[in-house]
Amino acid sequence: MHREERAVLERYLKERGLKMTAARETVLEAFLGLETHVTVDDILEAARALDPGIGQATVFRTMKLFADAGLAREACRDDGGRQYEHAWRHAHHDHLTCVDCGKVVEFVDPAIEKAQEAVYRRYGFTSSGHRLELFGRCPDCSKKRSR
Amino acid sequence: MHREERAVLERYLKERGLKMTAARETVLEAFLGLETHVTVDDILEAARALDPGIGQATVFRTMKLFADAGLAREACRDDGGRQYEHAWRHAHHDHLTCVDCGKVVEFVDPAIEKAQEAVYRRYGFTSSGHRLELFGRCPDCSKKRSR
DNA sequence: ATGCATGCAAAGACTTTGCAAATTC
């Protein structure tokens, strides 16, 4: 499973003289098996389902490693909680989040991307990424609310 | 100083039977006297400069109150640190942050705002705000880097 | 063999909460 991500990790490790270990494999499988947008705790729980011996510190350390290897992306919720998203073969996207039920829609909008480039030019900045989160109420929650 | 913000706070407090206290005034002055984008610690330090007796818990509690009163806006950095921004008479804006020196440019781009509305419509969501942060390198840092 | 990685537990950073005393209305 997840052969490609595993190859990415192995290459990353080899490049810096680090080691492929059982714990790293387990955390990788656990992380990839979950939907994107998970907390360290979610990952720990999933990892322990595969191997109960996994330590919490290992998950923290491993996820930092994955982030650096380009397999995960560190994000943060407004309440300060940290989350990780899948980053490999998971193109850039923005988020549309329902403030009631928490549902997240991922989208990419060319018009927005283009307008952002114009902003960079306007201020003479060199672009290096962005984060856009739209908040609102999803169709279901809107309906419930108007009743 | 800051008469208008003070009036907003007083009205907010009166509406719910809460009290205007010296500590709240102090924290308000401290917060407004700082530039936007500050941590609780920045505010605590500034507040203690005005009144050394201010407790840390009071600042936490008071900033939550201000956020609810519409005077402050809670934000969060990617490293998980919490920040507060001024929210009163400080229209909605997005951020363009220099990844090298940390400088922040606030901007509003009508094309982006418009494109966002289209995204809401596309997914049937009701809008309730957004957060956009562009990362890049400011002109100064770009120059330094290319040398 | 060497040195990186692990799990545990302790330590840290940040935030919240319980409480008695002080303050506001």
Next chain:
DNA sequence: GAATTTGCAAAGTCTTTGCATGCAT
């Protein structure tokens, strides 16, 4: 006077670090 607020310290979270042991190379 009744009720909210405060500052302190204790308790909670979440995350990182130190260390002896275990493993990958």
